[in-house]
Amino acid sequence: MSGRSLFDKIWEQHVVLPENSNTPAILYIDLHLVHEVTSPQAFDLLRSNGISVRRPDLTLATMDHSTPTVPVSSLKDLKVVAEPEAFNQIVQMEKNCEEFGLELRGLGNSERGIVHVIAPELGATQPGKTIVCGDSHTSTHGALGALAFGIGTTEVYHVLATQCLLQRKPKTFAINLEGHLQSGVTAKDIILGIIGKIGIDGGTGHAIEYRGDAVKQLSIEERMTICNMAIEGGARTGMFAPDDSTYEYLYGRPHAPQDEAWDIALKEWKMLPSDDDAQFDKEVTLDVSKLRPMATFGTNPGMVIPIDGAIPSPSSSDQGFTKALDYMQLEAGQPLAGSPVDVVFIGSCTNSRLSDLRAAASVLNGRKVAEGVRTLIVPGSAQIKREAEAEGLPEIFKAAGAEWREPGCSMCLAMNGDFVPEGKLAVSTSNRNFEGRQGKGARTILASPLTAAASAINGVVSDPRTFIS
Numbered sequence: 001m002s003g004r005s006l007f008d009k010i011w012e013q014h015v016v017l018p019e020n021s022n023t024p025a026i027l028y029i030d031l032h033l034v035h036e037v038t039s040p041q042a043f044d045l046l047r048s049n050g051i052s053v054r055r056p057d058l059t060l061a062t063m064d065h066s067t068p069t070v071p072v073s074s075l076k077d078l079k080v081v082a083e084p085e086a087f088n089q090i091v092q093m094e095k096n097c098e099e100f101g102l103e104l105r106g107l108g109n110s111e112r113g114i115v116h117v118i119a120p121e122l123g124a125t126q127p128g129k130t131i132v133c134g135d136s137h138t139s140t141h142g143a144l145g146a147l148a149f150g151i152g153t154t155e156v157y158h159v160l161a162t163q164c165l166l167q168r169k170p171k172t173f174a175i176n177l178e179g180h181l182q183s184g185v186t187a188k189d190i191i192l193g194i195i196g197k198i199g200i201d202g203g204t205g206h207a208i209e210y211r212g213d214a215v216k217q218l219s220i221e222e223r224m225t226i227c228n229m230a231i232e233g234g235a236r237t238g239m240f241a242p243d244d245s246t247y248e249y250l251y252g253r254p255h256a257p258q259d260e261a262w263d264i265a266l267k268e269w270k271m272l273p274s275d276d277d278a279q280f281d282k283e284v285t286l287d288v289s290k291l292r293p294m295a296t297f298g299t300n301p302g303m304v305i306p307i308d309g310a311i312p313s314p315s316s317s318d319q320g321f322t323k324a325l326d327y328m329q330l331e332a333g334q335p336l337a338g339s340p341v342d343v344v345f346i347g348s349c350t351n352s353r354l355s356d357l358r359a360a361a362s363v364l365n366g367r368k369v370a371e372g373v374r375t376l377i378v379p380g381s382a383q384i385k386r387e388a389e390a391e392g393l394p395e396i397f398k399a400a401g402a403e404w405r406e407p408g409c410s411m412c413l414a415m416n417g418d419f420v421p422e423g424k425l426a427v428s429t430s431n432r433n434f435e436g437r438q439g440k441g442a443r444t445i446l447a448s449p450l451t452a453a454a455s456a457i458n459g460v461v462s463d464p465r466t467f468i469s
């Protein structure tokens with residue numbers, strides 16, 4: 001019998017009842033992340049069925065998608081700045097959390113922020129945990145060796161009511177990352193390179209484990225960027241085995257185990273990495289030393305090329321590709337670099353952490369964004385905002401002509417007042433470039449914070465390596 005993978009070990013530890021041909025497995029959930037957009041119907045179902053939340057202590061609630069990124073100090077202020085739908089979601093979330101006894105990291109809370117940013121930051125995301133949230137990018141938490149995936153609204157209800165979830169076991173997929181990154185090439189370029197290689201359905205039905213020599217050079221924040229977009233390659237989730245970087249990241253965080261409990265947890269976490277003879281259902285290798293900064297040109301994250309490459313030609317039968325180029329107002333054969341940019345967004349659960357803001361600042365420092373390019377920089381959490389301010393990053397951004405905002409999902413999804421105007425081209429550090437994702441008719445190019453900042457300075461899609469000495 002072959003060894004077990006990281007995924008197999010966590011799965012087996014959490015199966016309450018195994019699956020059979022008729023029924024999925026019942027899986028125990030260690031941490032349920034709840035936010036204002038996908039929870040209202042779940043709370044309504046609890047209410048109408050007279051059910052309470054089974055484990056409020058294992059439920060972490062925040063507000064991120066609908067919250068405005070301008071300062072708001074009262075509900076009266078909120079009503080002025082928020083869209084009516086967003087306002088209602090925020091007010092309802094406050095009511096639901098109060099009624100069901102959940103601690104909410106709401107608007108005025110010092111720990112608030114994007115759900116996938118604050119849970120690791122608080123140390124609530126830990127190796128070996130099963131973590132779910134009504135949000136596709138829950139895979140982010142796999143960066144710390146957790147098994148984490150997005151769930152639907154009905155499943156949010158199931159987990160709130162039972163702390164368990166019906167789930168079919170995915171297959172395993174090893175993505176081996178080899179080599180050393182070149183200067184100006186980042187974790188975002190790795191994941192865009194992976195999706196370009198495997199396609200947007202390459203991971204369908206699989207749990208990815210990122211492995212290989214290159215992993216050691218990746219910080220936990222970089223691993224979060226890579227896990228965040230596993231879902232964009234079709235995978236159920238993405239994970240990294242916990243290692244010394246994971247333990248250093250978690251040590252001392254408020255929700256991490258303390259004292260003796262830390263020693264016990266550490267022993268358990270060290271048992272989690274895949275066995276040397278673990279078998280995977282699928283395997284792919286990527287030499288990251290060959291990567292260049294990557295940017296998307298179409299309307300899904302798999303339509304991606306190196307920043308200095310030319311947009312490929314569609315095959316005569318690929319109507320979707322032709323439609324995507326029409327939507328993006330780009331032409332096959334033309335270079336992507338040099339396309340005029342209207343908006344730059346640096347933020348989202350993919351790239352709004354302190355290291356991302358530092359990267360952006362390294363390019364913007366002492367320079368000015370091009371005239372007419374709206375540049376929005378949005379920290380992922382209140383804590384990141386404080387840390388960035390302590391380092392003086394906002395002064396760099398503001399001196400460059402960029403806007404420095406309150407934490408939240410912001411322009412990632414255009415439901416909180418921040419959006420890309422119709423027909424305008426945005427370089428965005430978020431994770432989705434679907435039609436209309438950042439606003440009706442908005443055209444989105446996904447890229448790293450370095451590439452986004454370089455594009456803001458030049459006013460056209462730009463290679464960040466020209467800014468790096």
Ligand code: SF4
Binds near residue numbers: 114348350408431
């Ligand atoms: S930043 Fe975007 S992808 Fe991430 S949780 Fe918010 S809306 Fe979802």
